[in-house]
Amino acid sequence: MTKRLMLLEENQIAFHSEDGLIFDVVEDYSLQIAKMLGLNDDSQFLQAGVQTVLDIGCGFGSFGAHLVSLNVMAICIAAYEATGSQVQLTLARGLPAMIRNFITRQLPFPTLSFLKWFIAQCGIVWDKKDWMLLLEVDRVLKPGGYFVLTSSTSQPYGSSLSMKNSMLTPMEELTPKICWNLKAQQYETFIWQKTVVSDCYTSCKQGAIPLCNEGHEFGVQPDYFFEDLQIWRSALKNYWSLLTPLIFSDHLKRPGDEDPLSPLNMIRNVMDMSAHYGGLNAAFLEERKSVWVMNVVAVNAPYTLPLILDQGFAGVLHDWCEPFPTYPGTYDLLHANGLLSHLSSERCGMMDLFLGMDRILQPEGWVFSVIKWELLRWHVCLLHKCFGKQG
The missing domain is CATH 3.40.50.150 (Vaccinia Virus protein VP39)
Structure with a gap:
């Protein structure tokens, strides 16, 4: 070139x-x-x-x-x-x-x-x-x-x-x-x-x-992909309905009064930190959202990365006890579903994970998480319940 x-x-x-x-x-x-x-x-x-x-x-x-x-x-x-x-x-x-x-x-x-x-x-x-x-x-x-x-x-x-x-x-x-x-x-x-x-x-x-x-040989049936997509198809609608008014209210990238169009460029870089079969990525495509997703499969999670890549999605294998190989502030949205269950190593803990997430998240960026709050041992006030008891 x-x-x-x-x-x-x-x-x-x-x-x-x-x-x-x-x-x-x-x-x-x-x-x-x-x-x-x-x-x-x-x-x-x-x-x-x-x-x-x-x-x-x-x-x-x-x-x-x-x-x-x-x-x-x-x-x-x-x-x-x-x-x-x-x-x-x-x-x-x-x-x-x-x-x-x-x-x-x-x-x-x-x-x-x-x-x-x-x-x-x-x-x-x-x-x-x-x-x-x-x-x-x-x-x-x-x-x-x-x-x-x-x-x-x-x-x-x-x-x-x-x-x-x-x-x-x-x-x-x-x-x-x-x-x-x-x-x-x-x-x-x-x-x-x-x-x-x-x-x-x-x-x-x-x-x-x-x-x-x-x-x-993975022995995965097509039904597995369909079920995964169904879950995240409904979840994405909930996420986006929550996120849109927040973006328009007070965000560094929000449109001016003269341009009240949909915030197409406010969220572009998305990371699914526990991607499973890539259902969230597929849901984004169905909804025609102008984003791309880095699908991450944890090293101690079920090895589904080849199945994600075969769908034409971006994806990598990563050990979350190590920093993700990117620069600070490069992702607009992080999605973490059940990620804490993969932190079984004695080398790192929850604080290491959250510090790593904070490093790669843009200022005014967003984190969507579906976790069992008792794992955190925090007193948590939920703004919205999408998945019943899990939050």
Whole structure:
């Protein structure tokens, strides 16, 4: 992608291209990838099975914003930055992002469960550490999924041959061993596809590629999803009816008197801290709320994350005894249903959890919680009872 400048203009952030070389427009880049995949245009991504995209290196979030406009869930990850954070800026735009140093830590996603399409636009040296980074990509990439690799340098079109030789030669050593095929190459962009042919995996040397095991079979019936959705469909209506008058009464983002429209942009970044099957996310979509949801599955909760990701939702596995990998004040609404029951570890307690929630919540942000109050051992005055005795 081209280098871009972020400028502050009249209290608003504007983006300007620093040069006029390749991929000056995000839409052109997306269209190029679509055509390399044999599609007419990028509006056909969903038809081609592209539901979720992981973007390594967020930039300013423009590529993710474009994909979201095509109803494709795009999550970007980038390392922590003290200033000018890609993740923080992307979240401020109301787009999915999280802090993760891909080079030093395993991705917080399950094996063969997340990505229909994998995007990388950063200068990672893939053949270092015995190909560990590329093997990690293979771990999360589904058969039939795509790995799109774009050079991190802005070079004229004519220099693609030298870049191809330097990048493609080492990649050719491993990609056949992990059953990847080079599908297309154009200028500084390469696309590999992970094969769906099972013979390729069975013919490999034992231990070369981790195959599915019984732990990947969940035995979940469609009725489970429907029941989960029914619960949160009614709950969301209660939440929103409570929240709307509060937002309009006294909120930093409330509309002025000259603009009394619905508060579409006041709540954009939502976290479901105990997502179960993603029913709350599905309910938001049904109600056409202009939000996105980070579905979090606790490490000691039932392992439903692959089922959430298969629905095209954003989601991660997380240990709530550790800080969530994001910047302070990046979520507008936190939803915690039964989360306290997962804090069985002696390493942390309720206060650690609440301090962590306070850190990531926006000023004037909201917390919706469905818990048994006797677990808190507090004297609690409920403003509204949605679920009988549980509050």
